[in-house]
Amino acid sequence: MTNTSDNRRYITNFGSLQAGHVLTDILVIGSGVAGSSAAIEATKFGRVTLMTKGAFRDSATATAQGGIAVASAPDDSPKLHYDDTMRVGGGLNVPAAVDLLVKQGPARIEALLSWGWQADRDNGTLARGREAGHSLSRILHAAGDQTGRILAETLYEKVQTEARVRLFENCFLIDLITVDGRCLGAVTYHQKYGHQLIWAKQTILASGGCGQIWRETTNPPCATADGVAVAFRAGALLRDMEMVQFHPTTLYIAGAGRALISEAVRGEGAYLVDADGYRFMAEVHPDGELAPRDIVSRAIHDHLTKTRTTCAYLDVRHIRHFAQRFPFISELCHNFQIDPAHDLIPIRPSAHYMIGGVAVDLQGASNLDGLLCCGEVASTGVHGANRLASNSLLEGLVFGAICGETAGNRATKNSQPARIIDLVEDRPRSVRTELDLPDIDNSLRSVMWRNVGIVRSKDRLNETKDILGFWAHYVLDKTLNSPAGWQTQNKLTVARIVTQSALARNESRGVHFRSDAPAITPGKPYHVLVKQIGQETSVERGPLETTS
């Protein structure tokens, strides 16, 4: 299936003669757990430039609560962790990638602890929490529910000790540079230095996820889908972009930010109830509140629709020491006059994690020579069609390090230093219409939440495809000159990809639910593959092995 569209290769104009230049061996884009791990590993091989569009700590990693899933208890094993990941994954996991995750995970955690990560302990041994889909307690955490903040601080300290890592903060990724199908670095924009071209022997994209495409999301403001959009324009193959994980429990207070209420809260025994105090999960799944995330999210959606109510509630009143175990969530609730010891916590599901992404092989390599990807922007195949809770920080640690090593080895083999190439992009400016960027952002987020959210259907997806296509005519033709504008263009680009991918998968599998096709299609599972070819977007199904 091929669709015409308003695609372009670069969204900004630039020229080698007008821009500043930086030359490096390995460029890492993104400072979350995957990017930092990649940079720390790659520095063993050469000079690394680590760029991020905000401050180092502005990443989804820093907001993670629940923790890091890893087989570390005496009664646990990589095999059990593998089995849980595959069971939840809905038939789309790449078994060899899951194998790498669970087998290399324990060593990555040892390394992290040696860098000073202060995991919570019970009488000296690592404390382990429980989350949905895990057959036993294996989630490591730090400062109760501030696992990500402590992790980001540890990674920051470690990166600071690496003499060959140069950190560029406030450096926005506009596009990857490609020449003859090879990635040579990135076109960037820095508040102070303007446009810069960063030339690298190898580029590692670790720029995070896409949550800001949806009105309801747990993701921080930086999750604007830049990495997927940029990779798509460069010709990278995208895989399973319809696979968006919705988290069941986000604090729902009108006007307040949609803060995550960790699954670990249900792991500690919280009840999910409606306004009448009814525990509706009991009738949906034998594991009740600890059923896999997709099932809980859909059950909440269905129950709210059936009862015509706006939110469900977490009841934690019976959990002893709640405030000690979950200090961040407790404080958050208190900020809104909710006392978890006495009050129910209002929640709703929201977009949480982009499972799909740039297709990569077991070394983290994409179909573009010189481009590797890790973290949420990548599709390693670890998560299949439904990510097991708390597997993504571990994926960032493991596949970040793998990408760093692959890039390091490839950069070392290539004896040619990164070099400046004469390159000019100079499209005439479109003078059609002024843009109200916040209005486009809000409209986009609303339509995606309404039509490409937890429950989808062919009619609604087609309607959304048309709406987004109409907007694309006058939003994507513009040559804008600020990160806010590029982010809007990136969000729109990726929203279209998600919608088209959701249309292409006319079955329900894992996190992707189609009310007009509510079952798995019998036979061999398939990937949905998306690629920009010239000005067109190709969307098609491909076999499970496809990475390039």
Ligand code: SIN
């Ligand atoms: C949570 O704490 O519930 C989020 C963990 C995850 O998304 O893996």
